[in-house]
Amino acid sequence: MLFAWLILGTFGAAAVAPWLYRRAGARAGWLLAAWPLLVVAAAVGRLVRPGCPAEAAGWDWAPTLGLRVGLYVDGLSLLMILLVAGIGALVLVYGGGYLKGDARLGRFYAQTLLFMGAMLGVSTAGDLISLFVFWELTSIASFLLIGFHHADAGTRSAARQALLVTGGGGLALLAGSLLLGLAGGSFEIVQLAGAAASIRSHGHYGAILILVVLGAATKSAQAPFHFWLPGAMAAPTPVSAYLHSATMVKAGVFLLARLAPVLGGTAEWHYLLTLLGVTTMLLGALMALGQTDLKRLLAYSTVSMLGLLVLLLGLDTTMAVEAALVILLVHSLYKGALFMVAGAVDHETGTRNVQDLGGLFRCMPVTAVAAGLAALSMSGFPPLLGYIGKELLYEAKLQAPGVGWLILGAGVLANALNVAVALTVGIRPFLGRPKRPRAPVHEAPPALLTGPVLLAVLGLVFGLMPGMLAGPVIAPAAAAVHAQATQIELKLWHGVNAVLLLSLATMAVGAGLFAMRKRVRRLGERLALTVPFTPSRIYGQLLEGLMDLAKDQTRILQHGRLRGYIFTVLAGAVAATAWGAWGYIQWTRPDRLAPVSPVAVVVGMLVVAAALAAVRAASRLGAVLALGGVGFGVSLLYMVYGAPDLAITQLLVETLTMILFVLVLRRLPRLREFSASRQRLRDGCIAAAVGITMTGLVWQALQVQLGPAISEFYARSSVPLAFGRNVVNVILVDFRALDTLGEITVLAVAALGAVYLLQRRRPPQEGPP
Amino acid sequence: MNSVILRGAARILVPLQLAGALGLLVRGHNDPGGGFIAGLVAAGAFTLLALAEGVAAAQRWLRVAPGTLTGVGLLLALGSGLPALVLGRPYLSGLWSGEWAGGVRLGTPLIFDAGVFLVVLGVGVSIVFALMEE
Numbered sequence: 001m002l003f004a005w006l007i008l009g010t011f012g013a014a015a016v017a018p019w020l021y022r023r024a025g026a027r028a029g030w031l032l033a034a035w036p037l038l039v040v041a042a043a044v045g046r047l048v049r050p051g052c053p054a055e056a057a058g059w060d061w062a063p064t065l066g067l068r069v070g071l072y073v074d075g076l077s078l079l080m081i082l083l084v085a086g087i088g089a090l091v092l093v094y095g096g097g098y099l100k101g102d103a104r105l106g107r108f109y110a111q112t113l114l115f116m117g118a119m120l121g122v123s124t125a126g127d128l129i130s131l132f133v134f135w136e137l138t139s140i141a142s143f144l145l146i147g148f149h150h151a152d153a154g155t156r157s158a159a160r161q162a163l164l165v166t167g168g169g170g171l172a173l174l175a176g177s178l179l180l181g182l183a184g185g186s187f188e189i190v191q192l193a194g195a196a197a198s199i200r201s202h203g204h205y206g207a208i209l210i211l212v213v214l215g216a217a218t219k220s221a222q223a224p225f226h227f228w229l230p231g232a233m234a235a236p237t238p239v240s241a242y243l244h245s246a247t248m249v250k251a252g253v254f255l256l257a258r259l260a261p262v263l264g265g266t267a268e269w270h271y272l273l274t275l276l277g278v279t280t281m282l283l284g285a286l287m288a289l290g291q292t293d294l295k296r297l298l299a300y301s302t303v304s305m306l307g308l309l310v311l312l313l314g315l316d317t318t319m320a321v322e323a324a325l326v327i328l329l330v331h332s333l334y335k336g337a338l339f340m341v342a343g344a345v346d347h348e349t350g351t352r353n354v355q356d357l358g359g360l361f362r363c364m365p366v367t368a369v370a371a372g373l374a375a376l377s378m379s380g381f382p383p384l385l386g387y388i389g390k391e392l393l394y395e396a397k398l399q400a401p402g403v404g405w406l407i408l409g410a411g412v413l414a415n416a417l418n419v420a421v422a423l424t425v426g427i428r429p430f431l432g433r434p435k436r437p438r439a440p441v442h443e444a445p446p447a448l449l450t451g452p453v454l455l456a457v458l459g460l461v462f463g464l465m466p467g468m469l470a471g472p473v474i475a476p477a478a479a480a481v482h483a484q485a486t487q488i489e490l491k492l493w494h495g496v497n498a499v500l501l502l503s504l505a506t507m508a509v510g511a512g513l514f515a516m517r518k519r520v521r522r523l524g525e526r527l528a529l530t531v532p533f534t535p536s537r538i539y540g541q542l543l544e545g546l547m548d549l550a551k552d553q554t555r556i557l558q559h560g561r562l563r564g565y566i567f568t569v570l571a572g573a574v575a576a577t578a579w580g581a582w583g584y585i586q587w588t589r590p591d592r593l594a595p596v597s598p599v600a601v602v603v604g605m606l607v608v609a610a611a612l613a614a615v616r617a618a619s620r621l622g623a624v625l626a627l628g629g630v631g632f633g634v635s636l637l638y639m640v641y642g643a644p645d646l647a648i649t650q651l652l653v654e655t656l657t658m659i660l661f662v663l664v665l666r667r668l669p670r671l672r673e674f675s676a677s678r679q680r681l682r683d684g685c686i687a688a689a690v691g692i693t694m695t696g697l698v699w700q701a702l703q704v705q706l707g708p709a710i711s712e713f714y715a716r717s718s719v720p721l722a723f724g725r726n727v728v729n730v731i732l733v734d735f736r737a738l739d740t741l742g743e744i745t746v747l748a749v750a751a752l753g754a755v756y757l758l759q760r761r762r763p764p765q766e767g768p769p
Numbered sequence: 770m771n772s773v774i775l776r777g778a779a780r781i782l783v784p785l786q787l788a789g790a791l792g793l794l795v796r797g798h799n800d801p802g803g804g805f806i807a808g809l810v811a812a813g814a815f816t817l818l819a820l821a822e823g824v825a826a827a828q829r830w831l832r833v834a835p836g837t838l839t840g841v842g843l844l845l846a847l848g849s850g851l852p853a854l855v856l857g858r859p860y861l862s863g864l865w866s867g868e869w870a871g872g873v874r875l876g877t878p879l880i881f882d883a884g885v886f887l888v889v890l891g892v893g894v895s896i897v898f899a900l901m902e903e
Contacts, residue, residue, distance in 0.1 A: 644801040645801050645802075645803065645806065648801060648802075648806050649805060649806055649809070652806060652809035652810060652813065653809065655813060656809060656812060656813060656816065656893060656897075659813075659816055659820075659897070660896065660897065660900060663897070663900045663901055664900065722863055722878065723798070723865055723874050723876065724798035724799055724878075725798075725799040725800070726797060726798055726799055726800055726801065726802070726803065728803070729797045729798055729802070729803040729882070730798065730878075732803060732804075732805065732882075732885070733798075733803070733804065733878040733879075733881045733882045733885065734863045734878040734881075737850070737861040737863075737878065737881055738860070738861055740846075740881075740885060741846055741847065741850075741861070741881075744842070744843065744846060744884070744885055744888040744889070745843060747888060747889070747892050748839045748840075748842075748843055748888055748891070748892060750892075751839060751891070751892035751895050751896055752836075754895075754896050754899065755836075755895050755896065755899045758896075758899040758900060759899060
């Protein structure tokens, strides 16, 4: 299956990207962009095929769990693939220019391609489980990309915030997917769509809907989770252009569109999404008011547009879905272009503050033209694609059942505010007189121009020839969302009607807001101050609370007193064992006891004497020696009862332990403080309890025969199956080799820890010793 | 610790201990011994050497860093399970050669045992060296 290879290839490209950057240097971005262009070509090739049939494939992942990795490519997937790979290619080129000379550019390429692969996976996932895996992978890649400048504490916290919010939503999505799989009897989206009727009437439907929408809302920055998106502007601008306008934030919208045939069409779907969408749309637009940073302006307007997309999916009419898909595309084109313009301006002038920018047209004419085209498209100015999007949008809202007028009013307001944002970002910095004269500003280099110019021009071309999009791209996608074929017609001119008047009104109000932008900005700033508690502040408090909880529990459990640890471990073990097993232990003499040899009696008495000596010892060395006596005595007992391997091991461990003890003892002060008698009493009680419990357990183990003894199997099979007469060794390295592997791994890790702790106490040394 | 007697004893004992460790490793499959015990004996040998001649001398004798021994050992043990996977049998299944003269067989569990030996040796030596270096 072609697209599976293309996705794998994207991950492969991510793996070789750093190496390629070291070899090819500045040209690496252009070379790497060839791969996503290949993906675009494959998608276009599929789209121009008549009828654009959906294609499905699957591979077993864990058959015992019924898990499969499924691939499903239909019109909706192809639209997303075009966006992800197409804009991804431009971002690779753009990033090469933007981060030129940065030693970590190779890492940028790798992470961007990793993200691209994950996003392609989300777009083509045929089942909920693969969808979830790729979904989480986009969160992780986004975390890495936002935190690109990780030396900065603010950047780190922004990256963590984005990860926690989208990751938390991912958990909700996982729960929702599992419930959906239970309700629908399958994880495969096609089969779920087939069972849609029974899922919608299922008792879990409400929970499924809320969990899935939670996942989509966190990813697509819906209120009240919108705050991570403006925070994520700490990322380098190419990342913002890619993840935070064109692709990742659209994943939530994509998820809703993908599951619309499964979950959509109900009153709950309609009201939940409409409410969420309208709130987000207005909130984003209003919060954009007080901003002066180019990227933050764009981020808030993106939040607003994401709200609009969710709203349209909630309206759930043919027209609304069509509008949503067109806007999904057009928004990626103009917002990607404007982000790249903002980055180019920042790159050339050193500032992103709109108050410090002006008159750049003379120095950066190409950038200015791209910015102007994108801004006009964003404002819905004919003949750009944005105009067609806005017409469709108003038509859908006019047709919407129920509370149409309210939604329409909110829509006009939000759009007018977005027009003002478009003019502020895309037009204002290039007109007027240059502000704050400083070093002469130059036009951006080709790498920074290719992306915005191409995206802006595409907005114009598609606007003039909407037929290029309608049939081949939008119609198959709409068919996928509606689960039936639809005819799509996109036109520039519809005649004079209500929609046209609404468009004109929007532009007029937007231009008016732009003209009064200073007053509007002050209003926005005051508005932001009046809100008593914002989601981002709640997030901050929750995070702080979590940290405090972690600190408290660490202080209680990990107090650092060795004695306390031993006390907890021993008392806990005895209590748990006693609670579970006390009633079962029979203190009768087992009949399988070996005869007690006189030698064993003597050795046993020596062990007891050594233990008593250890307790009574007045110096550390004495105590250690006495403990060693206990150990040697026990290994003698092993010898007496015919377990030479055990005896040798115990003997060697005792020897090494003794040496280690002596090495440590050199550093310790003499024993001066002895425990008070109450503590001694307590310790004595615990010691006695441990001894009695262990004896009881061993005693009991001899009497209980649960099944045929495994030791007989080992003894019997050791030579024929494993060609070894030493049963202990055969068990260790063959029969139970996996256990041993685990044990030696633990041993190695423990040694790493011990060596690190010992070395840390020494002052750092110059160079290797 | 600078003791002529200890150094003299170490010069004789350490090679014996190391030879003994190797013997224990080789014979472990049929008689008492094995990678774990052999590793402990070898670690003891290097500990004695470090006590008698100093950590630096013991480190020179060992040639590689103790951590490397641990890592190589883990890799050996991990890798010894792979041939079984290639043949479509469960990971870590023992694979054996046919019987040679004198009833000797070679198999992947012996590689695994060698891995255990190196891990135990590396862990023991690295802790002892770290403690004594201070």
